Amino acid sequence: MDDNVVNAARRPLSRRSLMAAGALGVAVPAVVAGASLTDRPANAAAGVTRKVTIYAEALPGGLFGYGLAPGQASVPGPILEMWEGDTLEITLVNRTNQRLSIHPHGVDYSVDSDGSPLNASFNNPGETRTYVWRSREMVATEGRRFLPGSAGYWHYHDHAMGTDHGTGGVAKGLYGALIVRRRGDPLPEKQFVVVFNDMMINNRMAPDTPMFEADLGQRVEWIAIGHGGTFHTFHLHAHRWADNRTGMLEGPADPSLVIDNKDLNPGSSFGFQVLAGEGVGPGAWMYHCHVQFHSDGGMAGIFLVRNADGSMPPGAEEAIHRFQGHVHKGDMG
Known part of the structure; x- marks a missing residue:
């Protein structure tokens, strides 16, 4: 049986609840693959092999996504997590009429788990294939x-739809976050995945971009990923990281430099943790691409930091309504 942790559909839950009960609270669809990372001590011996089945499916609007069960595909796909030293066996079920695959960054794999047509590593329509990712x-x-x-x-992504580089699959949403943790790393209470894909965030544009929510003081983890053919910078208002x-x-x-803005270019990724509203308080804080005509064109979203009791802070509702009136101005240059 697959040893995985499944997302409770779009319900905001704390990371502690996730680890205790096996549900993940993320504002965008995501899951932790493998058993709970707190199910064994941080100094446990390496070498655990975890198994997860991922389903690739067509979605409305011409999109495609990965999911942990039939009908659960999303953009981005599920968050996959490993302890450093573990192995992840992914059985990819292609439920589409397209050739596709799954290709990781940052981990070890053999040529038959490469996920690229170069190595004949892909799923034809309707085909099931197992990919093995190792960490050290x-x-x-x-x-x-x-x-x-x-x-x-x-991160991980398709490498076979449309072209031998998966350009069509990446453009249409076949991507997700991959985290490899070192033993002793702190675990967050919430996780947010932001993918800058050409001129979109998670294949959406403002005002329809994800609104991420946390309560004041919660430990929040951001995973930022770049795709497409356009260069970006990621900026988070009122928060900073090393x-x-x-x-x-x-x-x-x-x-390490302390920053609040970082290049996020095609194929790159980074992550960080912050305490929501630390030093600045609750409110509707913006995240966006800092290339000016990109943010004007719709590459912006809201990080809503609620009061510690979960209530809405003063002025936040009004700020959200103003954001929902976002006008796409395109290239102002």
Whole structure:
């Protein structure tokens, strides 16, 4: 039986509830693949193999998505998580009439799990295929050198629809977040996935972009992914993070820059954690591409930080209504 954790459909739940009860609270459809990451101690031995079945399906509006069960496909697809050192076996069921695949970034795999037509690694229409992704811990070599491990904020996507590079599949929504955690990493209460795909966010434009919600003080994890053929920058209002693997400083001497804006270009990804509203309070805070004509054209959304008790802060409702009146102005240059 697949050892997976399934999303409760679009219900906002805390990360603690997710880990305790097996449901994920995310404002965009997402899931954690594999057993709960808190089901064994952070210093447990590596080498656990987890299995998950993913279904690729057609969606309304000409889109396609990945999901953990028939009828659950979404854009983005489910969040997949691993501890560094674990293996993930993905059985991909192609329920479409298109050739497609699933290709990861940041982990290890053999050529037959590459997900590319170059290596004849794809699913024909109606075909089921298993892909194996492996992760590894950092290894010391000679002197003070280390071979990097797999821990990081990565992503996965189609590599076979439309062209041998999956250009059609990526354009139509076949993508999702992949997180490899190092043992001891803090776990968030909520997770948000933001994909800048050409001039869209999660294949939507303002005012229909996702509105992410958290209560004041909740630990929130953002995973940002770039796709398409356009260069972007990701900016989050009123919050900042360290420009390193986790987004958090490891001490007073950590030299990582603290930023609130970062390039998010095709094929790149990063992630970070923040405490919602820390130092600034609750409110309707914007996230957007900081290329000006991109944000004017609809690449913007809202991060709603509610009061600690979950109630709506003053002025937030009005700000949301103003955002819903967003006018696409296109290129102002």
